[in-house]
Amino acid sequence: MEVLKAITISKNFGGVSAVDQFAMVQQENEITGIIGPNGAGKTTVFNLITGVYPVDTGEIWFCGKNITRLSSHRITDLGITRTFQNIRLFRNLNVLDNLRVAYGIKTHYTMWEEMVRGSRAKREEQETEELARSYLAYFGLDQYVDTFPYNLPYGLQRRLELARALMASPKLLLLDEPAAGLNPKEIHQLIKTLLKIKEEKNLSIIIVEHHMELVMNICQTLHVLNFGKKIAEGEPKDIQQNKAVLQAYLGDEG
Amino acid sequence: MEFYIKVLEITCLHTILVLGAYLMTGLTGLFSLGQGGFVSIGAYTAAIAFLHFNVPFPIAILMAVLMGSVVGFLIGIPTLRLHRDYFLLVTFGFGEMVRAALLHLAQLTGGALGIAGIPKQVDLPMIHVSILFITILIYNLKRSRFGRNCIAIRDDELAASLMGINVYSHKMKVFILGSAITSYGGALYAFLIMFIEPNLFNWLESAKLIIITFVGGVNSIIGAIIASVVYYSFGEFFRFVDVWRDVLLALAVLFVTIFRPGGIFGSWELSLKNLLPWRVKKI
Numbered sequence: 112m113e114v115l116k117a118i119t120i121s122k123n124f125g126g127v128s129a130v131d132q133f134a135m136v137q138q139e140n141e142i143t144g145i146i147g148p149n150g151a152g153k154t155t156v157f158n159l160i161t162g163v164y165p166v167d168t169g170e171i172w173f174c175g176k177n178i179t180r181l182s183s184h185r186i187t188d189l190g191i192t193r194t195f196q197n198i199r200l201f202r203n204l205n206v207l208d209n210l211r212v213a214y215g216i217k218t219h220y221t222m223w224e225e226m227v228r229g230s231r232a233k234r235e236e237q238e239t240e241e242l243a244r245s246y247l248a249y250f251g252l253d254q255y256v257d258t259f260p261y262n263l264p265y266g267l268q269r270r271l272e273l274a275r276a277l278m279a280s281p282k283l284l285l286l287d288e289p290a291a292g293l294n295p296k297e298i299h300q301l302i303k304t305l306l307k308i309k310e311e312k313n314l315s316i317i318i319v320e321h322h323m324e325l326v327m328n329i330c331q332t333l334h335v336l337n338f339g340k341k342i343a344e345g346e347p348k349d350i351q352q353n354k355a356v357l358q359a360y361l362g363d364e365g
Numbered sequence: 366m367e368f369y370i371k372v373l374e375i376t377c378l379h380t381i382l383v384l385g386a387y388l389m390t391g392l393t394g395l396f397s398l399g400q401g402g403f404v405s406i407g408a409y410t411a412a413i414a415f416l417h418f419n420v421p422f423p424i425a426i427l428m429a430v431l432m433g434s435v436v437g438f439l440i441g442i443p444t445l446r447l448h449r450d451y452f453l454l455v456t457f458g459f460g461e462m463v464r465a466a467l468l469h470l471a472q473l474t475g476g477a478l479g480i481a482g483i484p485k486q487v488d489l490p491m492i493h494v495s496i497l498f499i500t501i502l503i504y505n506l507k508r509s510r511f512g513r514n515c516i517a518i519r520d521d522e523l524a525a526s527l528m529g530i531n532v533y534s535h536k537m538k539v540f541i542l543g544s545a546i547t548s549y550g551g552a553l554y555a556f557l558i559m560f561i562e563p564n565l566f567n568w569l570e571s572a573k574l575i576i577i578t579f580v581g582g583v584n585s586i587i588g589a590i591i592a593s594v595v596y597y598s599f600g601e602f603f604r605f606v607d608v609w610r611d612v613l614l615a616l617a618v619l620f621v622t623i624f625r626p627g628g629i630f631g632s633w634e635l636s637l638k639n640l641l642p643w644r645v646k647k648i
Contacts, residue, residue: 163523184527184528184529184530185524199524203584210508212525215514216530225509227505277604
């Protein structure tokens with residue numbers, strides 16, 4: 112089943128074409144990679160999918176629904192969550208609250224109920240906390256419940272952001288350079304975790320990444336971007352031998 | 366004795382206003398210099414309803430709160446799309462606009478002469494109950510979804526919207542609630558001081574509310590309340606240093622921002638867990 116379909120989306124920033132006629136299809140329960148040199152427009156693709164920037168031309172469909180013109184919070188509500196290239200945790204919320212805030216869309220109590228601590232508000236708060244704690248345990252962060260996120264080591268911050276993106280049980284997860292700044296051991300662990308959660312939660316994942324080992328190991332399909340244009344698409348082993356890709360990464364021979 | 370009660374009344378009244386500012390500026394990061402506008406709207410609505418239209422006191426207060434909320438909503442529609450400094454400038458303009466309007470609508474508001482002869486209907490217990498009530502409401506909001514969303518928006522609006530938070534409508538809720546609390550304070554003010562005039566609450570007073578919130582600690586309601594009580598009673602009890610009061614406040618602000626950027630109380634809250642640690646069951 113197609114989870115996400117981008118139909119020739121483009122985005123210009125003041126005359127510079129950041130994404131040019133990009134198209135992709137994401138199948139259910141698959142991991143897709145978007146790679147390319149710096150400034151190729153990979154993160155912009157994520158920003159277009161999640162509604163951070165409006166798309167200039169083209170359409171984006173998610174689970175049979177046109178989400179091209181929806182605002183970010185509606186898109187998250189439908190089931191797309193993401194992480195960020197430069198970690199964006201909430202610095203004034205502790206680790207537990209960073210997870211709880213992401214579950215807000217799944218709760219139903221009203222503002223009035225939380226003002227007077229109504230029974231539904233209490234019950235759903237309890238539910239939120241239990242879920243958050245289970246995710247913290249899953250990611251080995253349970254000892255940091257009361258810590259503020261920017262006091263954590265970098266690797267744990269990345270893990271926390273991943274946990275936060277999973278809180279609202281998304282259908283599609285967008286990971287923006289999840290391996291950046293991690294050491295080889297942590298990357299290995301990340302690969303294992305991603306494959307595991309993909310199976311357990313029937314997730315579809317799109318990864319923007321520079322780290323070739325990670326991408327080659329876990330992605331079923333790769334899209335290669337250069338200057339906003341897609342220059343190749345296919346399985347990792349084909350991409351490795353693709354002439355255009357090698358040229359973009361290494362330059363012309365001779 | 367009467368003097369002390371008077372001081373306490375004024376102090377506690379300002380604390381209600383600080384609570385409104387805490388909700389907007391402290392929790393959500395909306396820097397509003399237009400709080401004075403809402404105080405005036407509350408005060409004038411209640412006073413005019415009571416004196417000119419013979420509305421009973423409780424209903425006059427209710428009308429003031431309603432008026433504040435409606436004006437908050439209308440002002441919020443365009444301004445809440447703005448960010449930090451732009452928002453601050455527009456709310457500043459709003460506060461001054463209210464002041465100018467009150468001066469020029471002399472038939473209704475008495476212009477620069479203000480409105481005198483408002484009976485004293487507000488006493489200390491009433492203000493205390495109000496503070497308690499408002500504090501509990503804000504505290505409950507702060508520790509559940511509403512408060513987390515506020516802090517998330519303050520920290521990182523983009524990330525907040527990607528957590529599924531409708532940033533604009535959430536800010537609107539905060540702004541309306543804050544306006545309602547502030548105009549409630551304004552309405553009580555009219556029936557406490559018994560005289561109101563357009564310069565009742567200028568933008569400097571609005572700025573003080575924000576400063577007190579920051580000195581107390583943006584993540585601590587109790588911090589804001591304590592800072593407010595200390596500041597407003599300090600000036601009255603130490604009349605002889607009155608001119609130096611603002612200098613001292615400035616120094617306090619300076620030291621707090623340098624040495625404790627999170628405010629004096631940081632994110633400490635008054636709760637059973639903090640006072641009686643042994644009474645809280647282990648989770």
